[in-house]
Amino acid sequence: xxxxxxxxxxxxxxxxxxxxxxxxxxxxxxxxxxxxxxxxxxxxxxxxxxxxxxxxxxxxxxxxxxxxxxxxxxxxxxxxxxxxxxxxxxxxxxxxxxxxxxxxxxxxxxxxxxxxxxxxxxxxxxxxxxxxxxxxxxxxxxxxxxxxxxxxxxxxxxxxxxxxxxxxxxxxxxxxxxxxxxxxxxxxxxxxxxxxxxxxxxxxxxxxxxxxxxxxxxxxxxxxxxxxxxxxxxxxxxxxxxxxxxxxxxxxxxxxxxxxxxxxxxxxxxxx
Amino acid sequence: xxxxxxxxxxxxxxxxxxxxxxxxxxxxxxxxxxxxxxxxxxxxxxxxxxxxxxxxxxxxxxxxxxxxxxxxxxxxxxxxxxxxxxxxxxxxxxxxxxxxxxxxxxxxxxxxxxxxxxxxxxxxxxxxxxxxxxxxxxxxxxxxxxxxxxxxxxxxxxxxxxxxxxxxxxxxxxxxxxxxxxxxxxxxxxxxxxxxxxxxxxxxxxxxxxxxxxxxxxxxxxxxxxxxxxxxxxxxxxxxxxxxxxxxxxxxxxxxxxxxxxxxxxxxxxxx
Numbered sequence: 001x002x003x004x005x006x007x008x009x010x011x012x013x014x015x016x017x018x019x020x021x022x023x024x025x026x027x028x029x030x031x032x033x034x035x036x037x038x039x040x041x042x043x044x045x046x047x048x049x050x051x052x053x054x055x056x057x058x059x060x061x062x063x064x065x066x067x068x069x070x071x072x073x074x075x076x077x078x079x080x081x082x083x084x085x086x087x088x089x090x091x092x093x094x095x096x097x098x099x100x101x102x103x104x105x106x107x108x109x110x111x112x113x114x115x116x117x118x119x120x121x122x123x124x125x126x127x128x129x130x131x132x133x134x135x136x137x138x139x140x141x142x143x144x145x146x147x148x149x150x151x152x153x154x155x156x157x158x159x160x161x162x163x164x165x166x167x168x169x170x171x172x173x174x175x176x177x178x179x180x181x182x183x184x185x186x187x188x189x190x191x192x193x194x195x196x197x198x199x200x201x202x203x204x205x206x207x208x209x210x211x212x213x214x215x216x217x218x219x220x221x222x223x224x225x226x227x228x229x230x231x232x233x234x235x236x237x238x239x240x241x242x243x244x245x246x247x248x249x250x251x252x253x254x255x256x257x258x259x260x261x262x263x264x265x266x267x268x269x270x271x272x
Numbered sequence: 273x274x275x276x277x278x279x280x281x282x283x284x285x286x287x288x289x290x291x292x293x294x295x296x297x298x299x300x301x302x303x304x305x306x307x308x309x310x311x312x313x314x315x316x317x318x319x320x321x322x323x324x325x326x327x328x329x330x331x332x333x334x335x336x337x338x339x340x341x342x343x344x345x346x347x348x349x350x351x352x353x354x355x356x357x358x359x360x361x362x363x364x365x366x367x368x369x370x371x372x373x374x375x376x377x378x379x380x381x382x383x384x385x386x387x388x389x390x391x392x393x394x395x396x397x398x399x400x401x402x403x404x405x406x407x408x409x410x411x412x413x414x415x416x417x418x419x420x421x422x423x424x425x426x427x428x429x430x431x432x433x434x435x436x437x438x439x440x441x442x443x444x445x446x447x448x449x450x451x452x453x454x455x456x457x458x459x460x461x462x463x464x465x466x467x468x469x470x471x472x473x474x475x476x477x478x479x480x481x482x483x484x485x486x487x488x489x490x491x492x493x494x495x496x497x498x499x500x501x502x503x504x505x506x507x508x509x510x511x512x513x514x515x516x517x518x519x520x521x522x523x524x525x526x527x528x529x530x531x532x533x534x535x536x537x538x539x540x541x542x543x544x
Contacts, residue, residue: 061360064337065337084365087364087365087368088333088360088361088364088365089360090364091363091367091383092359092360092361092362092363092365093356093360093364095363096359096363096385096387096433096441097359097439099385100387100435100439100440103387103435103439104437104438108389108390109388109389110389111385111387112382113371115368115371115372115383116368116371116381116383117381117382118380149424152420152421152424154389161368163372165375165376166376167372167373168372169368169369169372
């Protein structure tokens with residue numbers, strides 16, 4: 001009963017509610033869309049955290065510097081020069097411009113990499129078939145430290161970087177950072193994780209933007225998989241959402257960033 | 273009497289003591305020197321804040337990108353492209369590597385630009401004879417916010433950037449940031465400001481590194497100026513120190529970063 005009532009609460013109205021919103025390149029690289037998104041983000045009630053990627057800008061800078069960008073299955077091979085570029089673009093250019101823009105709306109943003117405040121610890125991905133270079137797999141999230149920042153009325157804005165505690169910065173996928181932060185924060189807050197992407201949600205018919213599936217739980221996911229409705233690149237995305245809800249996140253919402261003021265109703269919501 | 277006793281206290285042993293240390297390019301651009309300095313910084317007792325510049329690395333990146341670096345009287349002309357470079361190098365590459373390295377020593381560093389937490393507000397320098405572009409003159413420092421971070425056991429690490437509250441990041445001289453942060457924090461803490469540079473201190477004889485003048489107050493400064501002992505580029509440096517002590521900073525120490533464990537004794541100390 002409690003669960004179904006909570007679903008209709010505006011974001012963050014729960015005493016210890018926390019919204020974690022992840023945006024990707026499609027928002028960051030379009031100035032107009034970014035401004036639109038940030039104005040919606042500012043209006044979200046309650047505790048909130050922003051997580052951003054920033055892929056294409058890094059690729060552009062690498063090209064200008066004559067450094068080849070190597071990708072394997074959508075993941076960047078991060079050699080030493082590429083790590084420098086990522087640190088400059090993600091933690092510098094993208095992160096600080098988002099923070100400055102949020103501050104215009106009295107949103108007390110504070111930009112963070114996982115090294116700042118030791119918020120996200122990781123280790124360099126072991127070399128197997130592929131050497132991903134300075135790519136980091138998350139070991140832990142310092143939920144107490146992030147909570148201290150939230151309680152002091154800061155709005156953390158995470159870029160997609162972690163550190164290994166031995167002085168090494170690491171490139172970590174923004175989806176993963178969002179999931180891990182959400183999982184660890186869910187021991188302290190009732191946490192909702194939003195993955196914003198190009199589509200309005202998980203679609204029943206990939207050619208019909210209005211065929212959003214509103215609710216997916218474990219049982220329904222099995223059916224959708226069996227029927228072939230969810231396939232290809234959508235499978236790892238949804239698996240990642242279940243990874244989060246199975247580890248304590250209240251719900252994961254997938255959809256377009258322009259729907260953030262809809263109080264969840266328009267997103268695809270994934271629960272256990 | 274109190275003053276002379278305090279001088280011999282180790283850094284930060286005073287209940288609300290705060291040390292603000294500014295380092296420049298000579299430390300940042302030399303990996304070995306930076307490591308040496310950071311290990312001394314970590315050992316400083318009490319509240320502390322690090323402020324860093326990072327000029328040459330920005331110039332190097334600009335050169336690689338085919339962007340000309342224009343300087344007037346040691347100040348960078350910051351056009352839109354240069355601002356991007358500075359944001360990438362200062363707030364990204366330099367700041368995050370310093371933070372990650374401090375974290376290896378259990379020093380809970382958190383990297384900040386003036387936009388983060390709205391810590392340092394500035395305005396774009398008005399165009400007079402020279403158009404400095406996106407250079408920021410400091411309007412205010414949010415001492416309460418910085419204090420909140422210190423009380424929560426974070427060690428703020430500031431890069432040389434501010435913001436105007438309207439979404440514009442600005443390039444601000446690191447010496448100025450250190451002075452303004454020190455001045456504003458001195459209403460809450462007994463603040464000592466350290467300017468680390470290439471020399472051991474203010475020298476009586478510019479060719480003798482061991483001729484450091486230990487103590488300069490207003491009266492002595494007048495004498496040193498009249499005698500021509502302090503001249504040229506040293507005058508604005510010392511004027512900047514007096515600017516800080518006249519506005520509430522307890523003392524300003526000038527000297528080499530390797531002397532940070534000397535408990536002030538080796539630096540040139542500037543007081544009213």
